[in-house]
Amino acid sequence: MYGRFNEQAPPSPLPHAPYVAYASSGTYSYVFAHVPSRGPRRHPRPADLRGGLGVFPRRERRRRRVAGARRLPSAGRGPSRARRSPGSPREAPRAALQGLTGISEQTRARIPTESRQLILVTGRARDSSESTATLYNRPAAGADWIRAASWPARNGAKGWSTERTYGDLTSPQGVFALTDAGGLLPKPPGTRLPYDKDGSFVATGRGVNGESLAGSFDYVVAIDFNRRPGTSPLDPVKPEGERKGGNIWLHVDHDGPSQGCVGIPKEAMKQVLETLDPAAKPVIVMGPEGF
Secondary structure (H helix, E strand, O other): OOOEEEEOOOOOOOOOOOEEEEEEOOOOEEEEEEOOOOOOOOOOOOOOOOOOOOOOHHHHHHHHHHHHHHOOOOOOOOOOOOOOOOOOOOOOOHHHHOOOOOOOHHHHHOOOOOOOEEEEEEEOOOOOOEEEEEEEEOOOOOOOOEEEEEEEEEOEOOOEEOOOOOOOOOEEOEEEEEEEEEEOOOOOOOOOOOEEEOOOOOOOOEOOOOOEOOOOOOOEEEEOOOOOOOOOOOOOOOOOOHHHOOOOEEEEOOOOOEOOOEEEOHHHHHHHHHHOOHHHOOEEEEEEOOO
């Protein structure tokens, strides 16, 4: 601008006071008005410095409560774990059971540390005669168990008992050693348990449901319940008395419940005899689910 600049009023000493200035170029006159800002205007931000709650802390807190209730996934975070409902049974950790399933930690603790072979018989219920037999091995004493095979099984007609008595048609619940075997047939190749082949391994009469018992004792492994380890399964001696009964065996299934023994398929019995090794301290762990 080429004219003369005249200020009609000096600037106000107040920082925000307006003032007016005039200028003339001879032909035209100009008026300049300056109205200073009242200071920088502060715009709301999504998250303020007040604890990250934003400009509206109550609304932000409500939003966060709703998001928390919905458990919305966020970046870098995986799906949340389902919470266990109050009163629901707590399963024993897999590490505590050392690879076994269907038993309690208390039962697992009764398994000898030095045992490296195990047959787990898990009943469907305490009063059921149907169960599952699973063969486990482990590479060293105290290591986790590795499942090798599994078969359907039968147990006592009236289920399981911790205080079995003779004739009550229950199978004994617990952990028992497997030390001796025998049967009507010659031992399968590779059998390492002491094996007593004897013509007396013949089941007489009929089963609980009237089924034939033929072939049930072709192969037998004695369960060390009320018996003397190191003797034939046919040994009649019962160290804890006749009242508890005895001669509880793992034998060939006859398609029906037993009087206390555990029955599995014939081919399974052959596999068991070919696998069990006295040096591995084999045991049988048997009872209803979760015992």
